[in-house]
Amino acid sequence: MTKNKIKLILAAMVFGLAACHDTEEVTLQNGVRVAPAVYSTEQVTTEPVEEGGEAQTKEVPTLTARYYCNSDEYATPTSVGFVYTTDPEKDPTLLDNVITGVTYDEEVAAPAYSPNRTETGYFIKAEIPEGLLETYGVIFVRAYYTAYGKTTYYSIATVAVGEDQKLPAELKNYVGPAYPDNYTQYSAWRYRGRWNLANVHDPSVMLADDGYFYMYQTDASYGNSHDGHGHFFCRRSMDLVNWEYLGATMEKCPDWVLPKVNEMRAEANADPISNIADNEYGYWAPTVRNLGNGTYRMYYSIVIPGYMTRGTVTGFGERGIIGMMETTNPADPTSWVDKGYVISSPTHNGTNWTSQDLTRAYWTYNCIDPSYIITPEGEHWLIYGSWHSGIVEIQINPQTGMPLHELGSSVCTSLAQLESNGYGKRIYSRVAGSLTAAGWQRWQGSEGPEIIYNPATGYYYLFMAYDELAYKYNTRVLRSKSINGPFLDITGADRTANPGVAYPIVTHPYKWFYSPTTWVGISHVAVFADAENNWYLACQGRMEDSDNASLNANMLCHLRRILWTEDGWPIVVPERYGAVPQVPIKTEEIAGMYDFIDLFYTNGKSDAAGQDIACQGVATRLLADGTVRGTVYNGQKWTFDEASSTLTIGSQKFIVTREVDYDSDARKPTIVFCAYSSNGQHTYWGKRKF
Numbered sequence: 028m029t030k031n032k033i034k035l036i037l038a039a040m041v042f043g044l045a046a047c048h049d050t051e052e053v054t055l056q057n058g059v060r061v062a063p064a065v066y067s068t069e070q071v072t073t074e075p076v077e078e079g080g081e082a083q084t085k086e087v088p089t090l091t092a093r094y095y096c097n098s099d100e101y102a103t104p105t106s107v108g109f110v111y112t113t114d115p116e117k118d119p120t121l122l123d124n125v126i127t128g129v130t131y132d133e134e135v136a137a138p139a140y141s142p143n144r145t146e147t148g149y150f151i152k153a154e155i156p157e158g159l160l161e162t163y164g165v166i167f168v169r170a171y172y173t174a175y176g177k178t179t180y181y182s183i184a185t186v187a188v189g190e191d192q193k194l195p196a197e198l199k200n201y202v203g204p205a206y207p208d209n210y211t212q213y214s215a216w217r218y219r220g221r222w223n224l225a226n227v228h229d230p231s232v233m234l235a236d237d238g239y240f241y242m243y244q245t246d247a248s249y250g251n252s253h254d255g256h257g258h259f260f261c262r263r264s265m266d267l268v269n270w271e272y273l274g275a276t277m278e279k280c281p282d283w284v285l286p287k288v289n290e291m292r293a294e295a296n297a298d299p300i301s302n303i304a305d306n307e308y309g310y311w312a313p314t315v316r317n318l319g320n321g322t323y324r325m326y327y328s329i330v331i332p333g334y335m336t337r338g339t340v341t342g343f344g345e346r347g348i349i350g351m352m353e354t355t356n357p358a359d360p361t362s363w364v365d366k367g368y369v370i371s372s373p374t375h376n377g378t379n380w381t382s383q384d385l386t387r388a389y390w391t392y393n394c395i396d397p398s399y400i401i402t403p404e405g406e407h408w409l410i411y412g413s414w415h416s417g418i419v420e421i422q423i424n425p426q427t428g429m430p431l432h433e434l435g436s437s438v439c440t441s442l443a444q445l446e447s448n449g450y451g452k453r454i455y456s457r458v459a460g461s462l463t464a465a466g467w468q469r470w471q472g473s474e475g476p477e478i479i480y481n482p483a484t485g486y487y488y489l490f491m492a493y494d495e496l497a498y499k500y501n502t503r504v505l506r507s508k509s510i511n512g513p514f515l516d517i518t519g520a521d522r523t524a525n526p527g528v529a530y531p532i533v534t535h536p537y538k539w540f541y542s543p544t545t546w547v548g549i550s551h552v553a554v555f556a557d558a559e560n561n562w563y564l565a566c567q568g569r570m571e572d573s574d575n576a577s578l579n580a581n582m583l584c585h586l587r588r589i590l591w592t593e594d595g596w597p598i599v600v601p602e603r604y605g606a607v608p609q610v611p612i613k614t615e616e617i618a619g620m621y622d623f624i625d626l627f628y629t630n631g632k633s634d635a636a637g638q639d640i641a642c643q644g645v646a647t648r649l650l651a652d653g654t655v656r657g658t659v660y661n662g663q664k665w666t667f668d669e670a671s672s673t674l675t676i677g678s679q680k681f682i683v684t685r686e687v688d689y690d691s692d693a694r695k696p697t698i699v700f701c702a703y704s705s706n707g708q709h710t711y712w713g714k715r716k717f
């Protein structure tokens with residue numbers, strides 16, 4: 028039984044609509060496979076009714092499905108076509124409604140990872156009877172293929188056909204993004220021109236003066252295909268959907284890095300490092316900004332391999348360093364000019380680095396994951412930090428890009444000395460407690476800060492990643508009226524003065540009910556605006572590897588629009604961005620079957636060892652009579668306000684917008700909604716399926 032079949036049966040159980048048939052249902056056997064049906068319209072010209080009259084052209088709704096057969100014994104069908112039902116909870120069979128079809132073959136392009144190749148494709152085709160869609164609105168369809176009159180093979184999934192009848196005219200010709208989520212087959216370096224948003228980790232995005240959005244990233248890729256090809260790769264896009272790979276912005280580790288490291292090791296009474304190969308450094312998490320004066324500035328992280336050592340003594344791991352480079356032409360990735368050292372991980376523990384206890388990390392702040400902001404007053408600030416003790420900020424000289432106040436030694440013996448030496452003021456910590464308290468665990472799961480200012484709300488927003496990056500990664504946000512804080516969460520808690528867990532949850536591992544894909548590791552965000560002050564969030568997303576151990580190494584950029592709640596909090600659209608035209612939504616479009624996810628968090632409930640970490644979607648139906656049917660909000664009333672595009676279910680209000688159904692094969696426009704719960708600790712996502 029297929030996963031789709033299992034899902035639909037579960038949904039039928041929920042709504043009490045399951046039906047049973049005695050016929051055999053086969054989706055894959057004897058080398059035969061039938062792909063899902065595809066709906067389209069074709070222009071058909073008919074002969075003139077009268078001599079001398081004009082030919083008539085009309086659009087005919089058509090169903091097509093490709094089929095595959097590896098055995099001659101089963102290659103000749105006795106019957107083909109499509110079966111349908113009006114029940115969304117049921118996979119149709121030959122005992123339901125049948126549209127008889129024909130077979131044909133034609134040359135088609137081979138998969139994208141096999142350039143300049145074609146192959147013979149075999150197809151089933153049928154016209155939808157006139158008036159059928161007008162009568163029922165939506166039908167649920169599978170293609171079928173009967174070989175020698177004995178075995179019937181059905182499509183691997185049931186698809187909804189006719190939902191386009193509800194779409195406004197502006198959306199009927201929409202074409203969704205075509206690149207696949209599972210890109211392992213073309214992850215190699217030679218296919219980099221086709222990566223689009225594949226092989227992206229820790230992105231940073233800026234809008235340049237030439238109209239392009241430029242994206243930069245950590246050195247990471249599936250199978251490490253980037254190795255040996257430079258660092259801090261760049262790609263660009265005009266529409267945020269189609270991305271062009273440009274190349275590396277740094278050829279090799281800057282020459283100043285190792286001498287600077289040895290200078291600081293001497294201050295800490297550690298032995299110098301004689302040599303580090305280029306590929307041994309970590310090249311992590313750059314942040315890039317358009318300064319608005321023709322110059323573009325990048326702060327990047329270099330992670331030093333190895334440990335603090337002296338003779339035979341080996342202590343805590345080496346540090347992170349932030350450097351900076353600039354360009355006036357981001358279209359040329361080789362044009363970046365390195366400007367040198369900015370700051371490195373400081374310590375208040377003096378030369379006492381011999382312990383390797385992560386909970387009492389030698390470095391006070393981990394100097395990686397920079398974010399950069401220019402305030403409305405023209406001040407420049409650099410924010411950094413990862414796991415060690417929290418997130419800190421330092422002020423930057425706008426002209427040089429270096430710390431506004433000269434740095435003292437990074438080897439300090441007190442927190443007061445560390446701050447006076449210029450290494451920053453802490454603005455957030457996930458774990459409460461004094462930095463010097465005995466037994467306080469400074470090793471905490473918060474990192475990847477991103478700082479923005481939204482002039483429409485007057486707030487600074489501090490986004491952060493929580494937990495380990497491969498699975499549990501999730502995003503939180505705080506806000507403040509001042510770049511210096513205090514930063515408060517949605518519950519009103521001051522997390523600058525009173526460290527602790529922050530809400531709301533912006534992104535979190537999830538799985539739609541109607542999709543086979545589980546997304547995990549969704550954080551370390553870039554937040555940016557376009558020229559019209561529309562905001563977006565980009566981060567990596569990984570697939571769960573329960574079925575394929577390699578899938579978790581798929582690092583695909585998830586790029587979403589940000590909407591803003593009535594009280595000024597950012598909330599991301601549930602589905603990834605597909606440039607769907609934002610045609611006003613009418614009340615008559617709202618009723619339908621929805622996928623609903625409650626994003627919530629319990630620390631320790633999930634990990635990479637086999638526990639299910641993703642929040643699961645459930646089927647929920649909004650009926651045309653204004654009531655809800657399903658496992659959530661069952662029996663409650665819903666209303667929709669067209670002027671504000673607000674859906675209300677019971678007392679909960681949701682922001683409603685259009686987006687592409689990205690986690691489906693069809694990738695068609697749909698309606699999505701989102702909200703934060705009244706206590707701020709839950710994030711609700713919904714998506715109309717049909």
